[in-house]
Amino acid sequence: MAPVQKTISPQAWAGLMILAFIWGGSFLSVHVALEEIGPLTSVAHRTGWAMLILWAYVLIRRLPLPTDRRVWGAFLVMGLLNNVIPFSLMAWGQLHIETGLTSILNAATAIFGVTAAALFLADERMTARKAIGVGIGFLGVSTAIGLNAFKDFDIRSLGQLAVIGGTISYALAGVWARKTLGHLKPQVAAAGMLTGASLITLPAAWIIEGPITLSLQPQTWAAITYYAVVATAIAYILYYRVLALAGSGNAMLVTLLVAPVAIVLGAIVLGEALPLRAYIGFAILALGLLILDGRLVKPLQHRLRRA
Numbered sequence: 001m002a003p004v005q006k007t008i009s010p011q012a013w014a015g016l017m018i019l020a021f022i023w024g025g026s027f028l029s030v031h032v033a034l035e036e037i038g039p040l041t042s043v044a045h046r047t048g049w050a051m052l053i054l055w056a057y058v059l060i061r062r063l064p065l066p067t068d069r070r071v072w073g074a075f076l077v078m079g080l081l082n083n084v085i086p087f088s089l090m091a092w093g094q095l096h097i098e099t100g101l102t103s104i105l106n107a108a109t110a111i112f113g114v115t116a117a118a119l120f121l122a123d124e125r126m127t128a129r130k131a132i133g134v135g136i137g138f139l140g141v142s143t144a145i146g147l148n149a150f151k152d153f154d155i156r157s158l159g160q161l162a163v164i165g166g167t168i169s170y171a172l173a174g175v176w177a178r179k180t181l182g183h184l185k186p187q188v189a190a191a192g193m194l195t196g197a198s199l200i201t202l203p204a205a206w207i208i209e210g211p212i213t214l215s216l217q218p219q220t221w222a223a224i225t226y227y228a229v230v231a232t233a234i235a236y237i238l239y240y241r242v243l244a245l246a247g248s249g250n251a252m253l254v255t256l257l258v259a260p261v262a263i264v265l266g267a268i269v270l271g272e273a274l275p276l277r278a279y280i281g282f283a284i285l286a287l288g289l290l291i292l293d294g295r296l297v298k299p300l301q302h303r304l305r306r307a
Helices: 010-033 039-061 069-094 099-106 109-120 128-145 155-180 186-209 218-246 254-270 276-293 297-306
Strands: none
Touching: 010 039, 010 069, 010 099, 010 218, 010 254, 039 069, 039 186, 039 218, 069 099, 069 155, 069 186, 099 128, 099 155, 099 254, 099 276, 109 128, 109 155, 109 276, 128 155, 128 276, 186 218, 254 276
């Protein structure tokens, strides 16, 4: 029997909206940081500072620490899939496309997540409703990117594909977490994941982009503080609380709420103007996500049963 979707309480809605504003602002803060530091260095700051904060939280709460070496190996893979690859690809993509468009393409994470789960997890089969939602979601992504991106392939096209690559990595990370880290407290898993990510990003950034300096402009430090402390460490802790209140199906709604925040911030602060196809693509993608979530289908099924 499929799990019953929880009703969203006012407290859960408040949490979802706060998360949307936090994560929506992260795209702008990354853009600001990239004006002075490279993509890998920006990711190293993000994972490193967030790691320290989450381990402090774990120790203060006295949460049990894993001792199995295989778990620490799983943290390394999880950090690669959920932090290093997507953060790096999306940061690099933002060098060539708008922050608003990055947030729209990022919303495809749920579409790829459902597809990856159906491929690799026995209890997450691809139902007809999911298949329709995924198909509509892919149409939305294709619309937002535009056919010209494939016809006249350039650095902007590559930037969009880099962001999509990040969402695919997020999807694979979700599968890996289910298979290897499901028995851990989520805060411990997040701290371990960021540790694995930092072990990769710190030396990679140093080798590829040069020594990591702390002598940065105030606006760069403000951006790093926001996306590392607020949009990563604090947001992870808040997300798990919202997840417990709203359930995983309802929590997926945050992916729809993030993009409008990022689009508005990009327009106001950076003067970005997205093409019409980006908004049409996001609307189609949102429809696909709502079908996946069951929010549009379940009321219709209920009425048909009553008829």
